[in-house]
Amino acid sequence: MRSEYPEKNKRKLCESSLLKRKRIMGHGNQIIGEDADAIHLPNPMIGFRTLADLCQIHRSLPEAATGPPYFYYENVASTPKGVWSTISRFLYDMKPEFVDSKFFCAAARKKGYVHNLPIKNRFPLVPLPPQTIFGAFPMTRRWWPTWDDRTKLNCLQTCIASATITERIMKALKDYDEDEIPPESVCRYVLYECRKWNLVWVGKKKVAPLEPDEVEMLLGFPRDHTRGISRTDRYKSLGNSFQIDAVAYDPLVLKDRFPNGINVLSLFSGIGGAEIALYRLGIPMKNVVSVEILEVSRNVMRCWWEQTNQRGNLYHLADVQDFNADRLEHYISSFGGFELVIGGSTCNNLVSSNRHHRDGLKGKESSLFYDYFRILDLVKGIMARYN
DNA sequence: GAAAGGATGATCGATCAT
DNA sequence: ATGATCGATCATCCTTTC
Numbered sequence: 006m007r008s009e010y011p012e013k014n015k016r017k018l019c020e021s022s023l024l025k026r027k028r029i030m031g032h033g034n035q036i037i038g039e040d041a042d043a044i045h046l047p048n049p050m051i052g053f054r055t056l057a058d059l060c061q062i063h064r065s066l067p068e069a070a071t072g073p074p075y076f077y078y079e080n081v082a083s084t085p086k087g088v089w090s091t092i093s094r095f096l097y098d099m100k101p102e103f104v105d106s107k108f109f110c111a112a113a114r115k116k117g118y119v120h121n122l123p124i125k126n127r128f129p130l131v132p133l134p135p136q137t138i139f140g141a142f143p144m145t146r147r148w149w150p151t152w153d154d155r156t157k158l159n160c161l162q163t164c165i166a167s168a169t170i171t172e173r174i175m176k177a178l179k180d181y182d183e184d185e186i187p188p189e190s191v192c193r194y195v196l197y198e199c200r201k202w203n204l205v206w207v208g209k210k211k212v213a214p215l216e217p218d219e220v221e222m223l224l225g226f227p228r229d230h231t232r233g234i235s236r237t238d239r240y241k242s243l244g245n246s247f248q249i250d251a252v253a254y255d256p257l258v259l260k261d262r263f264p265n266g267i268n269v270l271s272l273f274s275g276i277g278g279a280e281i282a283l284y285r286l287g288i289p290m291k292n293v294v295s296v297e298i299l300e301v302s303r304n305v306m307r308c309w310w311e312q313t314n315q316r317g318n319l320y321h322l323a324d325v326q327d328f329n330a331d332r333l334e335h336y337i338s339s340f341g342g343f344e345l346v347i348g349g350s351t352c353n354n355l356v357s358s359n360r361h362h363r364d365g366l367k368g369k370e371s372s373l374f375y376d377y378f379r380i381l382d383l384v385k386g387i388m389a390r391y392n
Numbered sequence: 393g394a395a396a397g398g399a400t401g402a403t404c405g406a407t408c409a410t
Numbered sequence: 411a412t413g414a415t416c417g418a419t420c421a422t423c424c425t426t427t428c
Contacts, residue, residue, distance in 0.1 A: 160420070361421080
């Protein structure tokens, strides 16, 4: 059992290291020294919950971070050193909230969120999705060996295991009876591959990767949300998206605040995770300006928008880099501003699974974070003028 | 061409052993 | 305290198949 103390100590550590960073920062916001950008990931990764929700305390926001608009930014928790402190510095010195979706569903997904939403009185979406592998896939229980102790899946990625991997596993197990525990080296090998590729037991000594519709379910999307596009694109777009239940935990507070609905600026929308979260929370969307570079993903979201008979307007744009002040002025003057700016920028150059270009925020795709900031800051500026 | 298959380490933190 | 080991990870690139 872990006491409360380590968590608090970590917070203090985190705060003091931020202070240290500020002291060390030279002119022009250049950071000098290694210790400067240390943001520690919490363990367990349950965000501000222990302190805020249970104790009902209220966090104070830096002046520059307060809305309007509300904003919600997401990216992967584990990044090269210094990335989260840079993100935090740009986003008005707000401390990221790190949350693992395994506290909301049967699959892990460790993410960091920077947002200025109130953190009191947050509640999970009901009904809760299955919290364990057996809950999500009851049929696997029949085949699950006792020596595989997994109860949750790891992060759902953009690719699945090839047939050669699952066949190698089957071959490694073929000499052992079903009720026999194989030698330790065999178990280690099989478990290593199962964890790495998120394999589940679908037959006697047989493992398989998840199907696209199973990934949809784990991530909280409607069944067959991504049907109609290639299997490869389904895995890719799902692997790049939100876990709906983990995200929907946060904007519930908007429901009471804006009973008539909100205007949403959704950047890096993908297949519409943010919109689905708001929809499931029962927050009407009056106008959604959605920016997404991939046509397949835009089509998936538009399809969902039409099928669910959304009453609001959906405006789709392709490239965040083309989104300038004139365009924003146009939208803001035509429907009076955005209540929420939401999005998770591309993580390609941040994640460990990228062997070739893990270049941090300098990377070709991940540097689009700066466009998130640029656009958010433009919205703040324009809305301040209107008010 | 589009879709699928298959091979390809490194980083960073947590945990363990010394 | 300090080093060894373990464990997880919103992927890319080239080839093959259709």
